[in-house]
Amino acid sequence: MENTRQTAVIGLGSMGYGIALSALRGGHQTYGFDVNAEQAARFLADGGQTGALGDLAPQLEVVVVVVLNAAQTESVLFGDNGVVADLANGAVVIACATVPPDFAESMSARCAEYGVHYLDAPISGGSIKAAQGKLSIMAAGTPEAFDAARPVLDSIAETVFELGDSAGAGSAMKAVNQLLAGVHIATMAEALTFGMTQGVSPDKFVEVISKCAGTSWMLENRAPHIVAGDYTPHSSVNIWPKDLGIVLDIAKNAQFSAPITAAALQQFVAAAGQGLGHEDDAAVAKVYARNAGLTLPGES
């Protein structure tokens, strides 16, 4: 079909798996790859395909990279078994990890040497939206990169912000969003537990504050996890030392002082240090609760 593409999704974690399923549902011939063989097997069972990436590469038109960070992105693209050298002219890489803007620029330039387009395309929305094909994507790249990526973008995203014609602008906006999202989660936890010291129950906190000027998207999304005592990881604590660390690295290189981000980062580092790294990021509230001798809902 004209609007379907030979597509690979590299990295089948909570976001990548949903993206692969959405691409498949969109009618694209979709191959899934992950260092964990069980994930690729699961994708086969769900109707997808897999195989030897090196062999398949010449026929791939779109390669979506949904790994954890810049180092993994570089390894997948240009490492020992890097895929870019085997891609055909005119193929496009859609790079979804949160990375520094200058890293995205560098990857784009290196792809161009092989005649491969690069779309700087960090994602937002969480695993549920990924599985629904309703992600938000903060995208930047040449018009040719957008054109090549468009049919797959249409299958995996509800909103594509087109932020410019050179790689880096998408990653810049993603860093801005992560700064806010991370600080807002930690601040929600700080305010909720502070309220508990003054007799404000967590459920009253959600009921009242969500209708007041103190609310945020993250507060409305995450505070109910604390009320329910449910720390099933929709997005884990471990995301934040990584993403706020990227933000502060970028900031330091730009000689930009970001004291609130730095304070929030420390709370997530403490949460990881308390062994909460794989819990939902709302578990940063446990750091505050332990420091203040408070008992959160569901704890005894």
Added chain:
Amino acid sequence: MENTRQTAVIGLGSMGYGIALSALRGGHQTYGFDVNAEQAARFLADGGQTGALGDLAPQLEVVVVVVLNAAQTESVLFGDNGVVADLANGAVVIACATVPPDFAESMSARCAEYGVHYLDAPISGGSIKAAQGKLSIMAAGTPEAFDAARPVLDSIAETVFELGDSAGAGSAMKAVNQLLAGVHIATMAEALTFGMTQGVSPDKFVEVISKCAGTSWMLENRAPHIVAGDYTPHSSVNIWPKDLGIVLDIAKNAQFSAPITAAALQQFVAAAGQGLGHEDDAAVAKVYARNAGLTLPGES
């Protein structure tokens, strides 16, 4: 009329003046008082009344106190010319300043000695909503205090959160809201200016982030002031060293560690120190911009 009350509004600043106008519009016989005689004269010109508070006090049924802080509230109620001693049995004080919860409890107990009800009633919503009679009020007090205050609350508020039957619970929720609101304003400024270092323009920031997980009520309300370069004070920088200071005093007394609030407070203190205290609180962005050598919209 059955549902109108002899009402005094003490403190005709940006919030109190709007409250007084809303009470007047609600049909209440409304007297306005302020240490600045020009404000009382302006209220007269707008159809309100004023006079000698001590002479009028015995006939007053509702006294709304809209001053800056706990010290001014105590002075108005129990200072040298304090109004409570002259009020009739069954009158109600509606206390709107942001104060510590235990201060509200203490004021309520002292009012009770005079047979006067006390509604702990911090307000949220800003001067525009105050003038429209559409404030949010975080209220706590005895059922008798609510009953006595109700006709005036109906004229000045869109939403009255009833947070309990003893004073203090309203002030506790207000402190929680101010923690979040203050941190969110400063974090918006941190993220917007951080974005500028990476080529994200302030208008693109508002366009994209307001639709992403990084958004907050304060971001959507205040960031457009920075885009417009308009620092007309709807709510001034000077509010925040005061209100976040109250939050941190309460927190310290409860042995609650609030590092993100502390970091945000310092940015507002720096803004005040740079002479920006009477500008809109979005001007905290100027601290970040100056530290990073950035030029905000409207600056040269």
